[in-house]
Structures are given as structure tokens and as C-alpha cells.
Amino acid sequence: MANLEARLKEVKTIAKSPKAQLKKYLAAGKKVMGCFPMYVPEVIAHAAGMVPMGMWGAQTEQKLSKLYLPAFACPLMQSNMELGLRGTYEGVTAAMIPTMCDTFRCVSQNWKSGVKIPMISFSFPQNRKLQASVEFLETEYEHVKSCIEEILGTKITDEALENSVKIYNEHAKLMMKFAEIVPDHLDVITPTVRHEVMKSAMFVDKAEHIEIMKDIIAGLEARPAFNWTGKRVVLTGITAEPESFLKIFEDNGLAVVADDLGQEMRQYRTLIPDEGKTVMERIARQWNNRYACPLAHDEEFSRGDHLLDLCNKTKATGVVVCLMKFCDPEEYDFPLYNKQLRDAGIPSLSLDIDQQPTNYDQARTRLQAFAEIL
Amino acid sequence: MSEQQVKKPKRPMSKSLIMVRQQLADLYTEAGEAKARGEKIGWAASIFPQEICETLGLVVLYPENHSAGIAARHQADPFLQRAEGELEYNNDICSYAKINLSYIDTRNLEANNMPLPDFMLIANNICNQVTKWYENIGKRYNVPVYMLDMSFNHENFVTDSRLKYIRAQMEDIIASLEKLTGKKFDQDRFREVMEISAENKDLWIKANELQANSPAPLNGFELFNYMSAMVCCRGKRSTTEILKQLISEIEEHIEKGDSTYPGEQKYRVFWEGIACWPHFSHNFKVMKKLGMNIVATAYVRAWALDYIPGDLDSLIKAYTFTPSNNTPIETLVERRSRDLIKFKCDGMIYHLNRSCKVMAMQQAEIQRRLTEITGVPYVSFDGDQSDFRNYSEAQFETRMEAFTEIMDQHKAVREGK
Numbered sequence A: 001m002a003n004l005e006a007r008l009k010e011v012k013t014i015a016k017s018p019k020a021q022l023k024k025y026l027a028a029g030k031k032v033m034g035c036f037p038m039y040v041p042e043v044i045a046h047a048a049g050m051v052p053m054g055m056w057g058a059q060t061e062q063k064l065s066k067l068y069l070p071a072f073a074c075p076l077m078q079s080n081m082e083l084g085l086r087g088t089y090e091g092v093t094a095a096m097i098p099t100m101c102d103t104f105r106c107v108s109q110n111w112k113s114g115v116k117i118p119m120i121s122f123s124f125p126q127n128r129k130l131q132a133s134v135e136f137l138e139t140e141y142e143h144v145k146s147c148i149e150e151i152l153g154t155k156i157t158d159e160a161l162e163n164s165v166k167i168y169n170e171h172a173k174l175m176m177k178f179a180e181i182v183p184d185h186l187d188v189i190t191p192t193v194r195h196e197v198m199k200s201a202m203f204v205d206k207a208e209h210i211e212i213m214k215d216i217i218a219g220l221e222a223r224p225a226f227n228w229t230g231k232r233v234v235l236t237g238i239t240a241e242p243e244s245f246l247k248i249f250e251d252n253g254l255a256v257v258a259d260d261l262g263q264e265m266r267q268y269r270t271l272i273p274d275e276g277k278t279v280m281e282r283i284a285r286q287w288n289n290r291y292a293c294p295l296a297h298d299e300e301f302s303r304g305d306h307l308l309d310l311c312n313k314t315k316a317t318g319v320v321v322c323l324m325k326f327c328d329p330e331e332y333d334f335p336l337y338n339k340q341l342r343d344a345g346i347p348s349l350s351l352d353i354d355q356q357p358t359n360y361d362q363a364r365t366r367l368q369a370f371a372e373i374l
Numbered sequence B: 001m002s003e004q005q006v007k008k009p010k011r012p013m014s015k016s017l018i019m020v021r022q023q024l025a026d027l028y029t030e031a032g033e034a035k036a037r038g039e040k041i042g043w044a045a046s047i048f049p050q051e052i053c054e055t056l057g058l059v060v061l062y063p064e065n066h067s068a069g070i071a072a073r074h075q076a077d078p079f080l081q082r083a084e085g086e087l088e089y090n091n092d093i094c095s096y097a098k099i100n101l102s103y104i105d106t107r108n109l110e111a112n113n114m115p116l117p118d119f120m121l122i123a124n125n126i127c128n129q130v131t132k133w134y135e136n137i138g139k140r141y142n143v144p145v146y147m148l149d150m151s152f153n154h155e156n157f158v159t160d161s162r163l164k165y166i167r168a169q170m171e172d173i174i175a176s177l178e179k180l181t182g183k184k185f186d187q188d189r190f191r192e193v194m195e196i197s198a199e200n201k202d203l204w205i206k207a208n209e210l211q212a213n214s215p216a217p218l219n220g221f222e223l224f225n226y227m228s229a230m231v232c233c234r235g236k237r238s239t240t241e242i243l244k245q246l247i248s249e250i251e252e253h254i255e256k257g258d259s260t261y262p263g264e265q266k267y268r269v270f271w272e273g274i275a276c277w278p279h280f281s282h283n284f285k286v287m288k289k290l291g292m293n294i295v296a297t298a299y300v301r302a303w304a305l306d307y308i309p310g311d312l313d314s315l316i317k318a319y320t321f322t323p324s325n326n327t328p329i330e331t332l333v334e335r336r337s338r339d340l341i342k343f344k345c346d347g348m349i350y351h352l353n354r355s356c357k358v359m360a361m362q363q364a365e366i367q368r369r370l371t372e373i374t375g376v377p378y379v380s381f382d383g384d385q386s387d388f389r390n391y392s393e394a395q396f397e398t399r400m401e402a403f404t405e406i407m408d409q410h411k412a413v414r415e416g417k
């Protein structure tokens, strides 16, 4: 068992250089599946023996993407297109792309028009209360499965799926556990470190990441709880990157005690359930169980309640909205949950997230002022 | 998506135009009266299967149409301001949504007051933003929201599993509406509504296709005027009457060899995207000066829902596959290339709509593909279907002027000059 420090160093390296991870897996004869946000059925690719890796853009200048997208496309999809067109993802066998927002619908069409990496596309059902939606998603996932089988020339057995489901659930439970104990270890788990732990999960085979997480959790539990006297905030949004953005939190004595981020806990907070006649049905049902996410239509709109719940549990006194620029699904949610937060006396601050080289001077000033009122 | 009325035609208003305006006014009056009687009123996305509501005898209004009207009458400013200010909506979201979310908050309009909804009907075959927009109304005003998820089609046909899923949702929505409103869904009436709608669809297509004549019998902008009939009333007999009248007027022009377009039609153009309602008259003025007439659009045809009356599955397929926002790019390109040829277009004008991501985010690729297939040149301009701030008169003018030169060059090559 590696110690905590070594593991934290490891996740930092992984989070910073996904490309090295890709090379490593390719060198070992593995096939890699690119996974667009959000919630794509990684577990199916995993069952085929592939290593699913997240595609969440990068800090990059937009040149080629401009041939496809206007300036008001979200930076995340601009970067994914840019990296795809530039060939940065070379080596990736295929990319799974869902169509969860309007930008996504078009990006799936742009990708297949301009990027050499084959796309495996499918649609998530948005009417999530009917049994028919589960059956629909099962057929979509069967399609994903047969695409993978065709590309690899193999068969994905139910047994392999069951096994991968076990691994994914175990991993998700460890991520939940980690998120739960972070507030007791804010001396070690700074906002940046927390993010690196989360982010590294996207670039490592989940079976390996399980070992990393076990060590980190054991290492943290072996330490006494730390009495953090600074302020605590919850992050919400799609991503909270880059490091220079998180650094501002640290400089202002703000600890991130929980997140509701697409790139982080939103992925892990819902397990693949046990109920279901087939393993594919169970995998499909996970989508219906997801909650408080702007990309999953929700009759009850549970996001405000979820944020309040996170604040209560972690004693956070503020919410920082990390708003991916031009992300309309996120923008539509904001007034709703912000009202709930306001009514509950929890202040919030909305900051723009970009993926182009930006300086965060304005965010710094605003976050400073925010820290003072908490 | 939606429609609105062109301002101040210089000629006396045509009979069909008077009829379509009256129809819309009547719809709002009827809605107000129904509301006053205590009936439940719905608000629906523009390509929701109205056949359900019409069969149940429910009065349904269309916020996109309503917002477009506010924008076209230049009344949008306070609504946009309020949405982005007090109501905390981001400037980035669709301006139809901004205007509507503000309207429902203040309900302050001189004309066309729209009674508040007792239920909301989502159909995301147009976009995903409408889902988020209606979720907001549902939550803020505690109104039930019924979701008909049409699921983006990656294939160039509607898969069986989609069909099954959508059918289950339709059945569920019908049952929910019956429960909510106490009305009964009658199969015979359903069939009848489908028949009326199918006839209206045929008439609508015919009216549009008559523009293939040379000269085009209508000033193409005028067809946008009739969209309220197709968006809000395409299951009603009154629409049949309006469209028949319109067609007879068009045929009269064809017979006489004249057109409602003032002046010589030097360029026949395809208009891609929603109209730019706040700048409708500026668009027209500039294009008129240059001799450009719109002979084809993809947008108005999104309501030409083609199905077999009595066949529910064919209706579902039409609803999920007719709007180009819900189909793969190949289908979208194929439809447009067909029309570019059929309507003998000299050029294509793309409205790069700041509000509408689903129509903007693949426009560049559509342009490339269509030019490659058809050789028809194109121009694009920045606009917004209902936020007047996202438009520059100077840009529109310069681009259109330059475009006539490009079209001239193409014409010269075509004619071997």
C-alpha cells in the first residue's frame, strides 16, 4: 500500500497529463474509449477490455474549432472540437458522444464531419419516469455495445458487463466516501488536491483507481480530523478548472467541502442499481436515478434542495457557481436554485469558467469580496 | 421557433392576411374566455402534437409565437431587461424564453395578453432550451409540466425503440391531461383532427411550393405571416379556409404573371433560419433595394408534418423527424439541397441566430456541404429572432450588397458568360 503523500502526487501527475496516460495504455496494448461529458456508459467499454478516458476539453486556444463552431459555443465543446481536429486525441479508438443539450446535438454532427476518430452516438431519454424510457435507453446502449463489438471485433458478454458494473460501483462508492471525509481533512485536501483526485479518475482504469482511492481514504482516515477554522464553500457547475482558478480559493482561505460538478461528484453520486431483469437494464436505470443535474429533465427540480443539503451536511456557508460560459442548461437552472439558496440565507457567487487562456483577475477580486461576507 | 406579422404592407391587405390575423386574435380571445370560465389553459412548445389538445378540446397557446409578436412590435426591451436583471437569467439564453419568463412574471402587455398556463407541454423536437425554459415555469409557478421527449435522431430514420418510447409518452400525456382537465379523448375526433391537419399540411406545402414559379408570386417574407395558422391552429378548419384563400390569391398572381414582391426579382434566395422579427422591415427594405426575394425557407416547412390520418405511428414519426433540429445533418442537408434546386435559388442567406444554439452550432458545416453539393453561394449575417440588440443594420446591408456581386459572378459562370 502506497502512502497518502505518494498517492496524492500520483493523482496530480495523472490529472495534469492525460496524454501520458493515453500513451501508457496504448503502449500496454490497451484500447482507449474517449468519453464525452456526461454520463456516457463507460462501463460497456470497460467490459470490452477498453480503458474509458474522459474528454472534457483543456485550456487551449481555439483555431480549428472556429471552422465549425461560432464564438458562443461553450468553451468545453470548442476545446473538444479543437483537440479532435488538431489530432491531439490520436490513439483513441472511438468517442462516445451523447446529445444532452443543443450544442451537443450539433457537436455530434460536427465531430463526425471533421474528426477522424469514429463517434459512437446515442440519445438519453429525457422523460425519465416511464418504464418505456428504460427500455429505450437499453436499446440505445445495445447499439453502443454493438458499435464497440464491431470496432474491436469481439463480443461483450453479460458476465464481463456484470464484472465491470461491480468495479464501477465499488469505485463510485469510494469516491462518495472520499467526498464525505474531505471536510475533516482540509489541511491536506486543498481545493486543488480535491480536484486532482476527482479528475484523475477520468484517466485511469477504474480498477486501478480503486486502489488509488483506497490508499487515499485509508491515509486520510489514519489522520486525526483537522479543525478547519476558515470558510467552507460548495461548488456547482460543469467544471471548476484550471488550477489557477482553484488557487484563488486557497489564497482566500476558502475550502471546497463538497461539489455538484459535472466533472466531479455528479458522476459518482448515483450507483448502477441492483434492480433490473438484465445487466443492461440495470445500467440503463442508473440514468433514471440521476438527480439534480441540468442535463437530466427533472419534474421536481431537485437541484436547489440538493445544494442546500450539501451545505447543511458540510457546514458550508456559501455556494460558488462555476458557470461554464454559454452553457445554457446551467444558466437556466441558476435563477431557480439561487432563489432557494437566498431564501435559506446561503450567499452565492457566480464566476465564469472558460477554457481559453484567461486571467482570473476579475474572479479573484470577486471571490475575495465573497469570502469576506461569508 | 415561431412566426409573426409583417408591418404595413403598402397594398391593401389581402383577404387571407385579414383572415389569419383575425384567427390569431380570436385564439387569444377564446383563451381568455376559457380561462375566465375556469377551464384549464395550456402553453405548448411550437411543434408539440397539437392533435392531442385539439382532440381533447383544450385551448393551448404558444409562447414562442407570443414572444415573437412582442419582439416584432418592438416591445421586447423591458421584458429582456427584466429577465436579465431582476429575474437573474443569463443574457446567453434564447430570447423567446427571456421574453416569456419575463412576461409571465409581469403579465403586462397592451395587446395579446396571454392567460397564464395551467399546464405546460414540452416537445423537444425543436431544441433542448425549451425543456429548461418550461422547467422554470413549472417550478416557479407550480404548474404541471408534461414532457414529450422526441429524442434526437442519430439515424436517418426513426428507430422502432424511439417510436415505442414516444408512443408510451403520448399515451401517458393523454391520460394525464384527461385527469387534469376532466375531458375525454375520443378516437373518432382524433382521426378527424388528423384529417384536418393533414389537409392543412398539404395546403401549406402547396402555398410554399408555388413560390417555385418565376417570378415568385409572393414577396417571400409574407409567408412568415401565415405561420401563426400553422403553429397555433394547424388542426383547425379555420386554417383550411385561410390557406385556400391564400392559394387562390397566389394562383391569381401566377395567372397574371405578377407578384406581391415590389419590383424586379433579380435574385431568388433561400432563407435559412427563423426570421429576425425585430428587424423584419429592415431585412425586407435592404433586400428589396437589391432585388432579392425569398423563394424558399426550411423553417416555415418545419410545420409541414406529413402523416397518414388514423395512423398514430406515422404521426409520431412525422413529429420527431420533420423538424431539422432533430435530425442528423445528412437529412437536413439533403432537404435543403433539394429545395435549392427545385426553387431555382441563386443564393442562400443564413441567419446566424444568437439565441438559437441548435440552429447555429452546425451552420458552418451545413454551408460547406450545401455549397459543395449545389454550388449555390451563400452569405451569413448575425441576428437574433427576438433580441433586437444582436443585430447590426450596417452589417446586414454590407453583407447583402457584397452577396449580390457573388451571385452575379455565379450567374455569369452558369450562363457561360
Ligand code: SF4
Residues within 6 Å of the ligand: A037, A074, A076, A077, A100, A101, A102, A103, A104, A238, A295, A324, A326, A327, A328, A329, A330
Ligand atoms: S451541457 Fe453545457 S458544457 Fe455541456 S456541452 Fe452543453 S453547453 Fe456545453
Ligand code: SF4
Residues within 6 Å of the ligand: B001, B002, B064, B094, B095, B096, B097, B126, B127, B128, B129, B130, B274, B355, B356, B357, B358, B359, B385
Ligand atoms: S432555442 Fe431556438 S428552437 Fe429553441 S425556442 Fe429558442 S429559437 Fe426556438
